[in-house]
Amino acid sequence: MSAAGGDAIVVSDIRKSYGDLQAVAGVSFTVAEGEFFGILGPNGAGKTTTLEIIEGLREPDSGTVTLLGENPWPRKVKLLPRIGVQLQASAFFDKLTAREQLETFASLYGVGTKSIDDMLEIVGLSDKANTREDKLSGGQRQRLSIACALVHDPDIVFLDEPTAALDPQARRNLWDVLREIKARGKTIVYTTHYLDEAEILCDRVAIMDKGTILAMDTPAALVRGLDAPAHILLEHGVLPADEVREFVGVDEVTDDGVVLTIITRKPAPVLGALAERGTLDGLQVRTATLEDVFLDLTGREYRA
Structure with missing residues (x-):
C-alpha cells in the first residue's frame, strides 16, 4: 500500500x-x-x-x-x-x-x-x-x-x-x-x-x-520552456550565406568555412526553403536538450 x-x-x-x-x-x-x-x-x-x-x-x-x-x-x-x-x-x-x-x-x-x-x-x-x-x-x-x-x-x-x-x-x-x-x-x-x-x-x-x-x-x-532556437547546419559552400539570410524565419547565419549554421525559431519555413533548393542532403537540425536547460539554470562555470 x-x-x-x-x-x-x-x-x-x-x-x-x-x-x-x-x-x-x-x-x-x-x-x-x-x-x-x-x-x-x-x-x-x-x-x-x-x-x-x-x-x-x-x-x-x-x-x-x-x-x-x-x-x-x-x-x-x-x-x-x-x-x-x-x-x-x-x-x-x-x-x-x-x-x-x-x-x-x-x-x-x-x-x-x-x-x-x-x-x-x-x-x-x-x-x-x-x-x-x-x-x-x-x-x-x-x-x-x-x-x-x-x-x-x-x-x-x-x-x-x-x-x-x-x-x-x-x-x-x-x-x-x-x-x-x-x-x-x-x-x-x-x-x-x-x-x-x-x-x-x-x-x-x-x-x-x-x-x-x-x-x-x-x-x-x-x-x-527554454524557448531556445533551432540550429540548422549545412556544409560550407552548399548555399551562399547572404542568400540564406533572406529566407523567411532566419534569425542569424554564421559560416566558419566548414559549416554554415542557420539559427531560427521557425525551422519549418527555413527547411521548406532549403528543400526547394535541393539542399537537404547531409543537413543536421539541432534543437535544445535537457543539457541546455541545465546549463541555463546552473551556469557553465566548472565545479570541482
Missing part, C-alpha cells in the same frame, strides 16, 4: 546544514508510485544529501518526509524491506560470487533465494553467476549492485549515480536494466550527471543547485 493519493514520496521544505554550509535549503517535491524521478545538479548541489534524508540515513534539520506513508527518520524497521538503496560506492562481501552476494543480501532481508536467478537475468549477469565479484568489470559490478538493491523486491529503488564511471556501452546496457525495473512497476529515484540519460529515462526531473530546486517538470516540458 503506497502513500495516500498515489504518492510514494512526499518531501516538504527539508533543510540540512553542516556548520556554515547549507547543503539542502528548503526542498519540496512528490514522487508518484511507479514514477521514474531524477534529481539533477552540479557537484555540491545537495542531491546526495536529499536522497539520504529521504532514505532515512540522515535526519533533516527541519521539514518533513513521508516515505510510503511513514516518516523514515528515525529509521523504521518495517520500511527497510520496502526500499532498495544503491549508493555511489558499492560495498560487497569479500570473495563471494555474484550469486553468493545476492544470496547473502537476500538472507539479510529474510527473504528466500528463489528470485535470485530472475535478478541475475534482469541485470544481465546470468553467465557471471559463479564469478567472484572482484573479477567482474566495472559495469558488471554496477549491475550487481542494483541487483542487490532489488533482491528483496522493494517498492522504491534509490539509485545514486548508478552509471558513473561506466564506458558508453556499459552505460547503455544499464539503461535497459533501469527500463526493466520501471516496467516491473517500481518507483525509481535517482541522481545522475548524464543529462542525455535523464532526458531518455525520467518521467520527471528536478534540477538542483546550492541546495534548492530551480526547476521541476518532465524533460520535454523543461526543454520547451
